[in-house]
Amino acid sequence: MNFSQHKHFIIAFVIAVIVYAVSYSWIEHRRVRKGAWEIKFVVETNTPAIVINEPALKIENVRITFTDENIATNFSATMDFEQPRQWPYEVPFGKVIFMDTTFLPGNVTFQLFGHEIQLLPRALAVDAKEIAWQSDTNIVLTRKK
Numbered sequence: 001m002n003f004s005q006h007k008h009f010i011i012a013f014v015i016a017v018i019v020y021a022v023s024y025s026w027i028e029h030r031r032v033r034k035g036a037w038e039i040k041f042v043v044e045t046n047t048p049a050i051v052i053n054e055p056a057l058k059i060e061n062v063r064i065t066f067t068d069e070n071i072a073t074n075f076s077a078t079m080d081f082e083q084p085r086q087w088p089y090e091v092p093f094g095k096v097i098f099m100d101t102t103f104l105p106g107n108v109t110f111q112l113f114g115h116e117i118q119l120l121p122r123a124l125a126v127d128a129k130e131i132a133w134q135s136d137t138n139i140v141l142t143r144k145k
Contacts, residue, residue: 030103036082037105037119041092043075048093050112054105057121060135064126066093066113068143081108114144 034056042049048069052062077092081101088095094112101108109118118125123132126139 032082032104034104034121036080036101037108038078038080039091040076040078043071043073046070046072048075048113050093050110050117052119052124054119054121057105057133058135059133061137062124062133062135063138064117065138065140066115066143067140069093069113081106113141115141 035054038053040051040053042051047065047067048071049063049065052064053060075092079091081096081099082104084101085096085099087099088097088111091110094110096108097111097116098107098109098118100106105119105121107118107120109116111117116125116127123130124139125131126141127144131139
């Protein structure tokens with residue numbers, strides 16, 4: 001068989017590769033375009049807190065402070081939640097109990113000092129109560145009894 005007999009198969013293959021490459025690039029761009037949740041774990045004056053940021057959603061400096069918890073050392077660590085991981089896994093002050101980052105920023109749920117904190121693009125959920133996102137706020141949580 002010569003080239004002319006295989007020409008249709010070769011053309012179909014080349015078109016399929018091009019369509020696949022363009023489709024994959026478009027889907028990947030849609031998946032990551034908003035970026036990931038960025039969480040800063042901090043301890044200031046013995047009181048732990050997390051600071052939540054997600055620039056694409058215009059969420060900045062949403063602080064959750066755990067007032068009844070006492071950690072004797074100053075501490076600061078920042079984590080972004082872009083890459084999927086097997087959950088549950090440990091983070092400062094607790095663990096991630098659910099994570100879906102198929103389309104960023106996705107859904108990340110923490111168990112921190114006995115509180116369930118869920119980050120969703122539409123709202124923040126603290127102990128199953130939704131709170132509308134509002135930048136530069138401080139949510140104070142006390143120890144669960």
